[in-house]
Amino acid sequence: MPTLSHAQLRAHAEAWIGAWNRADVEAVLAVFSDDAEFVSTLAQPYTGSSLVRGKPALRRYWQTALADRPGLRFELIAAICDEPGQTVVVHYVAIQGARRTRACEIMRFTDGVQVRGEALYGAPDGMA
Numbered sequence: 660m661p662t663l664s665h666a667q668l669r670a671h672a673e674a675w676i677g678a679w680n681r682a683d684v685e686a687v688l689a690v691f692s693d694d695a696e697f698v699s700t701l702a703q704p705y706t707g708s709s710l711v712r713g714k715p716a717l718r719r720y721w722q723t724a725l726a727d728r729p730g731l732r733f734e735l736i737a738a739i740c741d742e743p744g745q746t747v748v749v750h751y752v753a754i755q756g757a758r759r760t761r762a763c764e765i766m767r768f769t770d771g772v773q774v775r776g777e778a779l780y781g782a783p784d785g786m787a
Contacts, residue, residue: 661771665740668747671766672738675749680732684721688714692772699778731755745769752784759784 663671671690678686697711697720705720725731732754739748745768753760761781766773 662745663742663768663771665742668740668742668745668768669738672740672747672749673735675764675766676733676735676751682725682731684718684725687721688718690773691717691776692769692774695772695774695776697776697778700780701778728755736761753780 675687678684691714693714694712695714695717697717698709699711700709701724702711702720703709705723706716711717711720734752734754736750736752739750741747747766747768749764749766751762751764753762761784763779763781765775765777765779767775
């Protein structure tokens, strides 16, 4: 059972930001288990639920959502790594045109692959 070190969790956070900034859904999905779960209120309009299960459903959701948000990019604020818990929280700013929104993504790993994610969205950047 491989576990991820603090450095590997941090590197994942940085790679995740880079993959989204390239709009590379396959790179984002590469670390997910086939039966991973992802929770986001933004998924509801695309999937009918805030809970998305499995890589095929995640792929459809993210490809469709990215088509609605050309130019979306993320700026990393911090990566909070919990090596014993195999979790990383990625704190970032989502940028769409002039709109900047603070957000966090909680990523849980088992055996070196991501099994769960949850996206949380906050105030516009500069307001918090």
